[in-house]
Amino acid sequence: MKNRLVVDVECASLAATVDADIPLHCVGLRSSSFYHSLPGKEGVEELQKLIDSDEYRLVFHNASFDVAVLRTQGVTIPKGCYDDTMLMAYCLKPMFSQFNSLSVWGQRFGKPKVDYLKELIGAGLLPSDASKSEAFKLGFNPVMELYNLRDLDITWLLYDWCLHQFTLDSRVSGAYYDIELPYVEVVMAMEANGMFVDTEQLRALGDELRERLIPLDLELERVGGLVPSSIKWVNNSPVVVPKAYKNGEYKRLGETVYDHCGLVPFNPQQSTHISWVLLAKGWKPTEYTKGGCPVTSANILEPLEKEHPIIAVLSERSKLNKLIGTFIKPVLIKAKDQDGYINTSYNQCTTKTTRLSSSNPNLQNIPTRTPDGKRIRRCFTAPTGYSLVIGDLSSIEVRILAVLLDLVGDSRVADAIRAGDDIHAINQAAWGMDSRSPTKNGFFALVYGAWLNRFALTIDKPVPVAKKFFNIIREDYKVLFETLMPKVWKWARKKRGYYVYTESGRKSRYGFVYGLLGHRYHYENITSLDAGLLSAAKRECFNAVIQGTGAGLFKLLTLRGLGTSRVDIFPCAVVHDELICLIKDEDAIEGAAHLTKVFSEYVLSGVPIAATFNIVDNWSLK
DNA sequence: CGCGGGTGCGCG
DNA sequence: AAAGCGCGCACCCGCG
Numbered sequence: 001m002k003n004r005l006v007v008d009v010e011c012a013s014l015a016a017t018v019d020a021d022i023p024l025h026c027v028g029l030r031s032s033s034f035y036h037s038l039p040g041k042e043g044v045e046e047l048q049k050l051i052d053s054d055e056y057r058l059v060f061h062n063a064s065f066d067v068a069v070l071r072t073q074g075v076t077i078p079k080g081c082y083d084d085t086m087l088m089a090y091c092l093k094p095m096f097s098q099f100n101s102l103s104v105w106g107q108r109f110g111k112p113k114v115d116y117l118k119e120l121i122g123a124g125l126l127p128s129d130a131s132k133s134e135a136f137k138l139g140f141n142p143v144m145e146l147y148n149l150r151d152l153d154i155t156w157l158l159y160d161w162c163l164h165q166f167t168l169d170s171r172v173s174g175a176y177y178d179i180e181l182p183y184v185e186v187v188m189a190m191e192a193n194g195m196f197v198d199t200e201q202l203r204a205l206g207d208e209l210r211e212r213l214i215p216l217d218l219e220l221e222r223v224g225g226l227v228p229s230s231i232k233w234v235n236n237s238p239v240v241v242p243k244a245y246k247n248g249e250y251k252r253l254g255e256t257v258y259d260h261c262g263l264v265p266f267n268p269q270q271s272t273h274i275s276w277v278l279l280a281k282g283w284k285p286t287e288y289t290k291g292g293c294p295v296t297s298a299n300i301l302e303p304l305e306k307e308h309p310i311i312a313v314l315s316e317r318s319k320l321n322k323l324i325g326t327f328i329k330p331v332l333i334k335a336k337d338q339d340g341y342i343n344t345s346y347n348q349c350t351t352k353t354t355r356l357s358s359s360n361p362n363l364q365n366i367p368t369r370t371p372d373g374k375r376i377r378r379c380f381t382a383p384t385g386y387s388l389v390i391g392d393l394s395s396i397e398v399r400i401l402a403v404l405l406d407l408v409g410d411s412r413v414a415d416a417i418r419a420g421d422d423i424h425a426i427n428q429a430a431w432g433m434d435s436r437s438p439t440k441n442g443f444f445a446l447v448y449g450a451w452l453n454r455f456a457l458t459i460d461k462p463v464p465v466a467k468k469f470f471n472i473i474r475e476d477y478k479v480l481f482e483t484l485m486p487k488v489w490k491w492a493r494k495k496r497g498y499y500v501y502t503e504s505g506r507k508s509r510y511g512f513v514y515g516l517l518g519h520r521y522h523y524e525n526i527t528s529l530d531a532g533l534l535s536a537a538k539r540e541c542f543n544a545v546i547q548g549t550g551a552g553l554f555k556l557l558t559l560r561g562l563g564t565s566r567v568d569i570f571p572c573a574v575v576h577d578e579l580i581c582l583i584k585d586e587d588a589i590e591g592a593a594h595l596t597k598v599f600s601e602y603v604l605s606g607v608p609i610a611a612t613f614n615i616v617d618n619w620s621l622k
Numbered sequence: 623c624g625c626g627g628g629t630g631c632g633c634g
Numbered sequence: 635a636a637a638g639c640g641c642g643c644a645c646c647c648g649c650g
Binding site for chain 3: 322350
């Protein structure tokens with residue numbers, strides 16, 4: 001049994017993983033026999049000595065940050081020599097992000113985090129109007145030492161708590177040690193590697209899309225004209241609210257003074273403006289939001305395109321603007337000064353279902369379904385000398401559902417998968433539906449709790465027609481709706497022999513269900529007396545088992561694939577069930593075949609898992 | 623002017 | 635009686 005060494009670094013920026021030049025202020029170290037906070041260089045040398053002695057198990061809170069920072073500072077940290085209390089707490093309690101926060105744990109343990117900025121001001125080291133970022137630019141100082149040591153204390157206590165919880169639950173500790181903890185290295189590798197973008201091509205695409213915006217805007221300006229600057233909806237009808245300024249007058253565009261409500265050019269990005277303009281053309285809203293505004297989303301307006309030609313223009317404009325503003329502009333900004341690589345952040349501890357999330361920019365929602373979207377993906381490619389290798393788990397949610405159905409005595413789906421048959425095609429024939437895609441989508445809508453109206457929308461049929469299929473499917477998969485789902489809810493309500501924390505921060509003996517790989521998914525409202533909250537919890541909880549098991553399995557197989565490869569595979573990005581890698585050209589065939597083999601030889605409780613990794617020119621191809 | 627909420631929409 | 639789930643981000647608004 002190794003000694004415990006809690007480590008916490010302080011540095012000037014949270015973006016340190018990308019920029020190696022960020023100064024490291026200090027390294028805090030706490031073991032059972034020593035306890036100090038050392039300035040940068042000294043701390044780094046001391047830490048390296050302790051790691052090299054091989055006597056310590058390192059403990060970080062949010063290792064993917066600290067380990068990445070320390071490695072950029074030249075510290076050698078072997079894989080597998082550390083724990084991460086943030087990840088441990090997350091595995092025990094994936095539902096509540098606040099339980100990943102050291103400050104919340106500090107309060108719980110009676111050791112509140114030091115308010116660094118406040119204490120600096122109190123000590124006279126900063127003026128009273130200083131900002132948080134200024135505080136962290138300050139070098140090592142006595143207040144930082146206090147702050148750093150307190151974080152070590154909290155992490156120490158949190159580690160105790162998590163280790164104890166793990167002794168009570170071997171399934172969740174398995175998910176941590178076998179999947180989440182080793183996966184930190186994959187996250188760090190992806191964040192460091194980044195995705196390669198052909199910036200010239202992307203910039204040209206952006207310019208082209210912007211050109212297409214011009215005639216649309218001219219047309220909208222012509223048709224929309226001027227609209228009141230401030231519109232509110234009261235009882236589902238628009239009310240123009242004059243906007244009073246300090247001098248009691250009303251302004252337009254900050255210059256011209258009016259004595260009535262200001263008029264502004266129609267802004268097609270404002271839903272209130274859209275509804276105002278459409279209303280003037282005789283549109284009758286059918287749905288209203290909670291705030292009382294007419295809903296102007298695409299699915300509502302699209303059917304009315306013939307009646308109101310402006311809708312087509314609006315829709316086209318909004319799609320183009322979305323592509324430019326969300327997917328082209330931010331990516332180009334990120335790719336600047338980095339030789340075409342864009343580095344995104346992955347968060348391993350935010351989602352309720354143990355998926356990853358991606359941000360700044362979010363690489364998990366780059367378009368793929370529309371022609372213009374595909375052109376954006378085409379810009380994501382491989383640099384000279386490397387091949388882009390991409391693969392994803394094949395219909396993973398069906399396979400997991402098959403395992404669950406098999407558990408409660410309906411092996412039809414599992415048998416179909418084992419026989420290599422297409423379950424959606426089988427269902428389509430059995431239910432008499434006219435094509436595969438709506439069959440599949442409609443089935444999954446029902447699996448995740450959709451009711452008739454939503455189901456009808458999903459399969460794109462009028463409600464009376466949809467009703468027939470709705471009843472057929474509910475009857476055909478009676479076991480799913482009447483045995484499996486209630487069983488999962490019952491598991492989620494099971495009383496435990498120990499306490500877990502609830503969303504409201506209280507302790508409870510109830511309230512989580514396991515994924516097939518040991519992760520916990522916690523739904524406090526699964527015991528609610530409020531019908532609405534209860535049914536929402538039921539839907540979320542059943543969804544979490546499937547989505548979460550898929551996420552865990554994907555992580556596990558990624559670890560195996562990368563860990564057992566003879567050739568170097570550089571992971572660049574993941575999109576839930578899709579892995580994107582760069583491999584040296586000469587190794588690419590072997591690497592892709594290896595990943596395919598590892599992913600496809602896995603069998604989940606009797607149901608085979610499959611994935612195919614291919615060498616592709618760009619991300620629009622799979 | 624920064625922040626949070628609402629709306630809408632991209633992906634799985 | 636009535637209900638798909640999970641994310642992040644752009645844009646707008648109101649708030650203080």
